[in-house]
Amino acid sequence: MIRKHLVFISLLAVAGMACTNQSTPPDAAPASIRPELPPTGSWRFVLQSPGGELPFTVLIEDGDNGRNAVALNDAERLEFDRVAVAEDGTVTLSIDHYESVFRGKLNEKGTRLEGTWTKLVNQDRTATLPFFAVHDDTSRFEVTSAEDPVDLAGRWSVAFTQDGEPSGEAIGEFRQEGKRLTGTFLTKTGDYRFLEGVVDGRQLKLSCFDGGHAFLFLATLDEQNRLRGDFWSSDKWHERWDAERNEAAELPDAYSLTELQDPSNGFRFSFPDLEGNLVNHDSELLAGKVRLITLFGSWCPNCNDEAPLLESLFRQYGDRGFQVLGLAFEATGDTKRDTRAIKRFQKRHKLTYPILLAGTKDKAEAGKKLPDLNHLLAYPTSILIDRKGEVVAIHTGFSGPGTGHHYTQYTEDLRRRIEELL
Numbered sequence: 001m002i003r004k005h006l007v008f009i010s011l012l013a014v015a016g017m018a019c020t021n022q023s024t025p026p027d028a029a030p031a032s033i034r035p036e037l038p039p040t041g042s043w044r045f046v047l048q049s050p051g052g053e054l055p056f057t058v059l060i061e062d063g064d065n066g067r068n069a070v071a072l073n074d075a076e077r078l079e080f081d082r083v084a085v086a087e088d089g090t091v092t093l094s095i096d097h098y099e100s101v102f103r104g105k106l107n108e109k110g111t112r113l114e115g116t117w118t119k120l121v122n123q124d125r126t127a128t129l130p131f132f133a134v135h136d137d138t139s140r141f142e143v144t145s146a147e148d149p150v151d152l153a154g155r156w157s158v159a160f161t162q163d164g165e166p167s168g169e170a171i172g173e174f175r176q177e178g179k180r181l182t183g184t185f186l187t188k189t190g191d192y193r194f195l196e197g198v199v200d201g202r203q204l205k206l207s208c209f210d211g212g213h214a215f216l217f218l219a220t221l222d223e224q225n226r227l228r229g230d231f232w233s234s235d236k237w238h239e240r241w242d243a244e245r246n247e248a249a250e251l252p253d254a255y256s257l258t259e260l261q262d263p264s265n266g267f268r269f270s271f272p273d274l275e276g277n278l279v280n281h282d283s284e285l286l287a288g289k290v291r292l293i294t295l296f297g298s299w300c301p302n303c304n305d306e307a308p309l310l311e312s313l314f315r316q317y318g319d320r321g322f323q324v325l326g327l328a329f330e331a332t333g334d335t336k337r338d339t340r341a342i343k344r345f346q347k348r349h350k351l352t353y354p355i356l357l358a359g360t361k362d363k364a365e366a367g368k369k370l371p372d373l374n375h376l377l378a379y380p381t382s383i384l385i386d387r388k389g390e391v392v393a394i395h396t397g398f399s400g401p402g403t404g405h406h407y408t409q410y411t412e413d414l415r416r417r418i419e420e421l422l
Contacts, residue, residue: 035085037067039110044137045071045102047117047214048130051232054216055140056196056209058093058133069093073194073208074182076402080211081348091115095211097298097344102131111135119212119234120299122361123332127235129214145201149179150221152199157246158185160231160239167239171249172227173403181206186406188252189378189397190302204229212301219243257396258381259374267293267372267383267391271327271356274339279325279356281389288387289323290421295370296380297361298345299331303380305400307349309411313418314353320422321387326355329379333360384414386421393417 040060047054057072060083067083081096091113093102104115113133118126156172170192174183181199183206185192192215197206204227206217219229219241227243260267270280279285294310296303314324330338335357342355359369367376378397386392395414399406 035087035089036106036110037083037085038091038106038113038133039135040067041136042138043113043133043135044139045133045209046131047209048132049214049216049232049235050238051216051218051230054207054209054214054232056207057138057140071209071211072196073210074196074402076194076210078210081344097304097341097348098211099341100211104131104133117214119214120331121234123334127214129235140196140207141198141200141205143179143198143200145203147201149176149199150202152176152181152204152221152227154245155247155249156227156243157249158241158243160241162239171251172243184402186251186399186403187397188254188257191399191403191406193301193305193400194402210301212299212304217241254396254399255393257377258394260372260391260394261374262372263391265372266389267370267385269293269327269356269358269370271358271369273354273356274342279354285354286323286325286389289321290317290387290418291323291325291385292418293325293327293383293385294380295327295329295358295366295376295382297329297331298341299361300379302398302400304345304349305402306380306382306398307345307351309414311349311351311353313415317418317422322418322422324353326351326353327358328355329359329361329366330357331361384417384421392421 038060040062043058043060045056045058059070059072061068069080069083071078080093082092082094084092089105091104091106094100099120102115102117104113106113111134115131117129117131121127152174153176154174158170158172159166160168160170168187170185170187172183172185174181176199179198181204182196184195193208193210193213195206195208195215195217202221204217204219208215214234216232217229219227221227225245229241231239231241266281268281270278273279292310294306296306310324314322328342330341332338338357342357346355359366363376367373370376380398382395383391384393399410401407
C-alpha cells in the first residue's frame with residue numbers, strides 16, 4: 001500500500017514538472033505591459049512657475065502615426081513636432097527647434113500626466129519647470145470671485161520694473177467677452193504673442209505657452225483704475241508692471257530705431273551657409289536684386305512669426321528679382337547643434353530662402369559682427385536693400401499675428417515698399 005502511494009506521488013510530481021515546463025518559469029519576468037500614449041481630447045497643462053500656476057490647453061488628437069498635439073492660445077494652434085512614449089512609460093511632447101520638451105508619466109487611469117518641462121536657453125543653461133496635466137479639462141484659470149468681472153478691454157500704457165528700476169515700456173491691448181480675456185503687449189522690440197485668460201472680479205490673469213515662451217501675467221485693478229501686478233517668464237524672469245488706460249498710446253517708429261553707422265558703406269557681412277560656404281553682401285545670390293536681410297534666431301518666437309511672412313513674400317516676388325536672406329544668431333555656439341536648430345526651423349516653416357549661420361544670440365557679440373549697424377536692438381531686425389545695394393529701410397522688431405491690425409498694417413506696408421523697389 002505504501003509502495004502504491006509512493007508511485008502515485010511520483011506520477012503527480014512528473015505531471016507537475018511537465019506542466020511547469022509548458023508555462024513561464026517561476027523566476028521569469030512578467031509579460032511587459034505596452035506603454036500607453038495620452039488619451040485624445042483636451043488637456044489642461046499647468047507649469048508650476050515661480051509666480052504660481054501657468055496654465056494652457058493642449059489638444060491631443062489621433063494622427064497618421066500615433067498622436068498629434070496642439071497648444072491653444074487664443075486664436076493660435078501651435079503644433080508639437082512629436083508625441084511619443086518610451087518603454088518605461090515616459091511620455092514626451094516636444095517642439096524640436098526650440099528644444100522645448102515635456103517629459104512625464106501617466107497615472108494608472110491615464111487621466112493625469114506629471115513630469116518636467118525643459119527648454120534650451122543658451123549654451124550654459126536649460127530652463128526647467130515641473131508640470132502636470134489633467135485630461136478632459138478645458139478650463140484655463142480658476143475663477144474664484146463672486147463679483148462681476150471689471151471691464152479691462154482696450155488700450156493701456158504699461159511700465160515694467162525690475163528690482164525697483166524701470167525695465168521697459170509696452171502697450172497692452174485686451175479684448176474681453178464676459179470673463180474671458182485675450183490680447184497681447186506690444187513693445188518696440190516685438191510683441192508678447194497670443195495671451196489668453198480671464199478677468200476674475202478685479203483681477204487679470206493671462207498666460208501663454210508657445211514652446212519658446214512661457215508667460216504668466218497677474219494684476220489687480222486698484223481704486224484709481226490702474227492695473228498693478230507681476231509678470232513671470234519661464235523659470236526665472238520676473239518683473240512688476242503697472243498700467244493705465246490710454247487709447248492714444250504709441251510706440252516709437254520701428255523704422256527709426258536702428259541705423260547705419262555710415263550709409264556710404266552700406267550693409268556688409270560675410271558668413272557661412274549651412275554647408276560651410278561663405279556668402280557675403282557682394283555674392284552672386286544678391287547681385288542686382290531687391291533684398292531683405294533678416295537678423296533672427298530659430299529660438300525666437302517673434303522670428304518664428306516673421307518667417308512664414310518672409311517665405312510668402314519670397315515666393316510671390318522671387319521671380320521678379322526679390323531675395324530674402326536670413327542671418328541666424330543661435331543659442332549655443334556649437335556649429336553642428338545650431339545648424340540642426342536652423343534646419344528644424346526651415347522644416348517647420350517650409351522655408352526655401354537661404355540662411356547663413358552668423359553667430360550666437362548675445363546682442364552685444366552679434367553687434368560686433370555687424371559693425372555697419374549702430375546696434376542690434378532686437379531679433380528680428382530686417383534690412384531692406386535696393387537693386388544697387390543701398391539700404392532703403394531698417395525695421396526693428398516684429399509685430400506678429402497676435403497683434404491683429406498692427407500685423408496687417410506692417411505686412412501691407414512691407415509689400416508696398418518691396419513693390420516700389422521692384
